[in-house]
Amino acid sequence: MYTIKDMPSRERPRERLMMFGAKSLSTYELIAIIFRFGYQEQTAIDLAKRLLSGLDSLSNLRERTVSELAKIRGIGTTKAISLLAAIELGERVLSVQAERPQIASPNDVYELLKYEMRNLEQEVLFVLFLDVKTCLIAKKQLFVGSLNQSLIHPREVFKYAVKYSAYSIILVHNHPSGDPEPSKHDIEVTKRFIEAGKMMQIDLLDHIIIANDKYQSIKEYRERKGL
Numbered sequence: 001m002y003t004i005k006d007m008p009s010r011e012r013p014r015e016r017l018m019m020f021g022a023k024s025l026s027t028y029e030l031i032a033i034i035f036r037f038g039y040q041e042q043t044a045i046d047l048a049k050r051l052l053s054g055l056d057s058l059s060n061l062r063e064r065t066v067s068e069l070a071k072i073r074g075i076g077t078t079k080a081i082s083l084l085a086a087i088e089l090g091e092r093v094l095s096v097q098a099e100r101p102q103i104a105s106p107n108d109v110y111e112l113l114k115y116e117m118r119n120l121e122q123e124v125l126f127v128l129f130l131d132v133k134t135c136l137i138a139k140k141q142l143f144v145g146s147l148n149q150s151l152i153h154p155r156e157v158f159k160y161a162v163k164y165s166a167y168s169i170i171l172v173h174n175h176p177s178g179d180p181e182p183s184k185h186d187i188e189v190t191k192r193f194i195e196a197g198k199m200m201q202i203d204l205l206d207h208i209i210i211a212n213d214k215y216q217s218i219k220e221y222r223e224r225k226g227l
Contacts, residue, residue: 013045028052034082039074047074062087100135103128106217109172109208112139117174117210125173127157129166130205137164152189154196161202168203169193172210180209180216187227190218
Protein backbone atom coordinates (compact mmCIF):
# COMPACT_ATOMS: atom_id res chain seq x y z
CA MET A 1 0.00 0.00 0.00
CA TYR A 2 1.38 3.41 -1.01
CA THR A 3 1.24 5.93 1.85
CA ILE A 4 2.25 9.56 2.38
CA LYS A 5 5.38 8.26 4.13
CA ASP A 6 6.39 6.70 0.82
CA MET A 7 6.37 10.11 -0.84
CA PRO A 8 9.60 12.14 -1.13
CA SER A 9 9.82 14.40 1.93
CA ARG A 10 9.58 17.59 -0.16
CA GLU A 11 6.20 16.40 -1.51
CA ARG A 12 4.58 15.55 1.82
CA PRO A 13 2.04 18.18 2.98
CA ARG A 14 3.41 18.60 6.50
CA GLU A 15 7.00 18.96 5.34
CA ARG A 16 5.97 21.33 2.55
CA LEU A 17 4.11 23.52 5.04
CA MET A 18 7.17 23.67 7.29
CA MET A 19 9.49 24.54 4.41
CA PHE A 20 7.34 26.86 2.31
CA GLY A 21 4.43 27.97 4.52
CA ALA A 22 0.72 27.14 4.51
CA LYS A 23 -0.04 29.35 1.50
CA SER A 24 2.05 27.10 -0.73
CA LEU A 25 -0.23 24.12 -0.14
CA SER A 26 -3.27 23.19 -2.22
CA THR A 27 -6.66 22.87 -0.56
CA TYR A 28 -6.57 19.08 -0.59
CA GLU A 29 -3.12 19.11 1.04
CA LEU A 30 -4.40 21.32 3.87
CA ILE A 31 -7.36 19.00 4.39
CA ALA A 32 -5.01 15.99 4.34
CA ILE A 33 -3.03 17.52 7.20
CA ILE A 34 -6.25 17.93 9.20
CA PHE A 35 -7.29 14.33 8.44
CA ARG A 36 -3.83 13.00 9.40
CA PHE A 37 -4.67 9.46 8.30
CA GLY A 38 -6.22 7.86 5.24
CA TYR A 39 -8.51 4.87 5.01
CA GLN A 40 -7.66 1.37 3.86
CA GLU A 41 -6.07 1.77 0.42
CA GLN A 42 -6.46 5.55 0.33
CA THR A 43 -4.00 8.09 1.73
CA ALA A 44 -5.20 11.21 3.54
CA ILE A 45 -4.50 13.06 0.28
CA ASP A 46 -6.69 10.65 -1.70
CA LEU A 47 -9.44 11.06 0.87
CA ALA A 48 -9.20 14.86 0.73
CA LYS A 49 -9.37 14.84 -3.07
CA ARG A 50 -12.43 12.58 -2.98
CA LEU A 51 -14.14 14.87 -0.49
CA LEU A 52 -13.51 17.95 -2.64
CA SER A 53 -14.67 16.21 -5.82
CA GLY A 54 -18.09 15.79 -4.25
CA LEU A 55 -18.54 19.52 -3.58
CA ASP A 56 -19.92 22.19 -5.89
CA SER A 57 -17.59 24.70 -4.20
CA LEU A 58 -15.33 24.85 -1.17
CA SER A 59 -17.88 27.01 0.66
CA ASN A 60 -20.21 23.98 0.72
CA LEU A 61 -18.05 22.54 3.50
CA ARG A 62 -19.35 25.22 5.87
CA GLU A 63 -22.88 23.93 5.37
CA ARG A 64 -22.09 20.29 6.15
CA THR A 65 -22.77 18.81 9.57
CA VAL A 66 -20.64 16.32 11.45
CA SER A 67 -23.10 13.52 10.70
CA GLU A 68 -23.17 14.37 6.98
CA LEU A 69 -19.40 14.35 6.68
CA ALA A 70 -19.05 11.25 8.85
CA LYS A 71 -21.17 9.28 6.40
CA ILE A 72 -18.55 9.74 3.68
CA ARG A 73 -16.54 6.54 3.45
CA GLY A 74 -13.21 6.94 5.20
CA ILE A 75 -13.95 10.20 7.01
CA GLY A 76 -15.91 9.23 10.08
CA THR A 77 -16.79 11.32 13.10
CA THR A 78 -13.26 12.21 14.27
CA LYS A 79 -12.10 13.57 10.91
CA ALA A 80 -15.42 15.38 10.43
CA ILE A 81 -15.12 17.12 13.81
CA SER A 82 -11.49 18.13 13.12
CA LEU A 83 -12.39 19.56 9.71
CA LEU A 84 -15.37 21.60 10.94
CA ALA A 85 -13.34 22.88 13.92
CA ALA A 86 -10.61 24.08 11.51
CA ILE A 87 -13.20 25.82 9.32
CA GLU A 88 -14.74 27.56 12.33
CA LEU A 89 -11.33 28.66 13.61
CA GLY A 90 -10.49 30.12 10.21
CA GLU A 91 -13.75 32.05 10.13
CA ARG A 92 -13.10 33.47 13.58
CA VAL A 93 -9.61 34.60 12.58
CA LEU A 94 -11.05 36.36 9.52
CA SER A 95 -13.76 37.92 11.68
CA VAL A 96 -11.15 39.42 14.01
CA GLN A 97 -9.14 40.72 11.05
CA ALA A 98 -12.26 42.36 9.63
CA GLU A 99 -12.72 44.25 12.89
CA ARG A 100 -9.16 45.59 13.04
CA PRO A 101 -9.33 49.35 13.59
CA GLN A 102 -7.57 51.77 11.29
CA ILE A 103 -5.11 54.04 13.07
CA ALA A 104 -5.27 57.32 11.18
CA SER A 105 -4.37 59.89 13.86
CA PRO A 106 -2.79 60.31 17.31
CA ASN A 107 -6.31 60.49 18.74
CA ASP A 108 -7.04 57.02 17.36
CA VAL A 109 -4.02 55.75 19.28
CA TYR A 110 -5.18 57.47 22.46
CA GLU A 111 -8.71 56.05 22.15
CA LEU A 112 -7.29 52.58 21.61
CA LEU A 113 -4.98 52.57 24.63
CA LYS A 114 -6.20 55.21 27.08
CA TYR A 115 -7.92 52.79 29.45
CA GLU A 116 -4.85 50.56 29.61
CA MET A 117 -2.27 53.30 30.02
CA ARG A 118 -3.52 56.52 31.55
CA ASN A 119 -3.52 55.41 35.21
CA LEU A 120 -0.33 53.32 35.24
CA GLU A 121 2.16 54.17 38.01
CA GLN A 122 5.28 53.41 35.97
CA GLU A 123 6.25 53.93 32.37
CA VAL A 124 5.22 51.23 29.93
CA LEU A 125 5.92 51.02 26.21
CA PHE A 126 3.37 49.57 23.81
CA VAL A 127 4.02 49.06 20.12
CA LEU A 128 1.26 49.07 17.51
CA PHE A 129 1.99 46.98 14.43
CA LEU A 130 0.11 48.17 11.33
CA ASP A 131 -0.53 46.93 7.81
CA VAL A 132 -0.16 48.93 4.60
CA LYS A 133 -3.56 50.61 5.21
CA THR A 134 -2.57 51.50 8.81
CA CYS A 135 -5.02 48.92 10.18
CA LEU A 136 -3.96 47.33 13.45
CA ILE A 137 -2.35 43.91 13.14
CA ALA A 138 -1.31 43.64 16.78
CA LYS A 139 -0.46 45.65 19.87
CA LYS A 140 2.19 44.47 22.26
CA GLN A 141 3.64 45.68 25.54
CA LEU A 142 7.41 45.37 25.25
CA PHE A 143 9.08 47.44 27.97
CA VAL A 144 8.33 48.50 31.54
CA GLY A 145 10.34 51.15 33.34
CA SER A 146 12.22 54.33 32.51
CA LEU A 147 12.35 54.74 28.75
CA ASN A 148 16.00 55.33 28.01
CA GLN A 149 18.05 54.21 25.07
CA SER A 150 19.90 51.50 26.99
CA LEU A 151 16.65 49.68 27.82
CA ILE A 152 14.73 50.15 24.58
CA HIS A 153 16.52 48.47 21.72
CA PRO A 154 15.01 48.61 18.23
CA ARG A 155 16.03 45.00 17.68
CA GLU A 156 13.34 43.78 20.09
CA VAL A 157 10.63 45.88 18.46
CA PHE A 158 11.48 45.15 14.85
CA LYS A 159 11.77 41.45 15.60
CA TYR A 160 8.01 41.48 16.20
CA ALA A 161 7.39 43.80 13.26
CA VAL A 162 8.94 41.19 10.98
CA LYS A 163 6.99 38.41 12.72
CA TYR A 164 3.69 40.22 12.14
CA SER A 165 4.66 41.33 8.60
CA ALA A 166 4.01 44.92 9.68
CA TYR A 167 4.31 47.73 7.16
CA SER A 168 4.73 50.36 9.88
CA ILE A 169 4.74 50.76 13.66
CA ILE A 170 3.73 53.32 16.27
CA LEU A 171 5.42 53.59 19.67
CA VAL A 172 3.21 54.50 22.62
CA HIS A 173 4.30 55.12 26.18
CA ASN A 174 2.87 56.86 29.23
CA HIS A 175 4.01 59.60 31.59
CA PRO A 176 2.70 58.82 35.10
CA SER A 177 3.44 62.45 36.05
CA GLY A 178 0.46 63.57 33.96
CA ASP A 179 2.62 65.81 31.75
CA PRO A 180 2.72 64.63 28.11
CA GLU A 181 5.67 66.89 27.22
CA PRO A 182 8.36 64.72 25.54
CA SER A 183 11.64 64.43 27.40
CA LYS A 184 15.06 64.54 25.78
CA HIS A 185 15.20 60.76 26.08
CA ASP A 186 11.81 60.45 24.36
CA ILE A 187 13.06 62.51 21.41
CA GLU A 188 16.30 60.54 21.15
CA VAL A 189 14.52 57.19 21.31
CA THR A 190 12.17 58.35 18.58
CA LYS A 191 15.04 59.40 16.31
CA ARG A 192 16.77 56.09 16.91
CA PHE A 193 13.69 54.14 15.87
CA ILE A 194 13.16 56.30 12.79
CA GLU A 195 16.69 55.44 11.60
CA ALA A 196 16.29 51.76 12.43
CA GLY A 197 12.96 51.73 10.60
CA LYS A 198 14.57 53.14 7.47
CA MET A 199 17.09 50.31 7.49
CA MET A 200 14.35 47.71 7.99
CA GLN A 201 11.97 49.45 5.52
CA ILE A 202 9.35 49.52 8.28
CA ASP A 203 8.27 53.09 9.01
CA LEU A 204 7.89 54.53 12.48
CA LEU A 205 4.74 56.58 11.92
CA ASP A 206 4.70 58.27 15.31
CA HIS A 207 5.55 58.05 18.99
CA ILE A 208 2.62 58.92 21.24
CA ILE A 209 2.86 59.89 24.91
CA ILE A 210 -0.24 59.30 27.02
CA ALA A 211 -0.49 61.19 30.31
CA ASN A 212 -3.76 60.63 32.17
CA ASP A 213 -6.43 62.27 29.98
CA LYS A 214 -3.91 64.01 27.68
CA TYR A 215 -1.61 62.84 24.93
CA GLN A 216 1.15 64.21 22.75
CA SER A 217 2.37 63.16 19.31
CA ILE A 218 6.16 63.40 19.20
CA LYS A 219 5.96 63.69 15.42
CA GLU A 220 3.76 66.78 15.74
CA TYR A 221 5.88 68.10 18.61
CA ARG A 222 9.08 67.86 16.56
CA GLU A 223 7.41 69.57 13.59
CA ARG A 224 6.31 72.47 15.83
CA LYS A 225 9.73 72.78 17.44
CA GLY A 226 11.66 72.24 14.20
CA LEU A 227 13.54 69.26 15.71
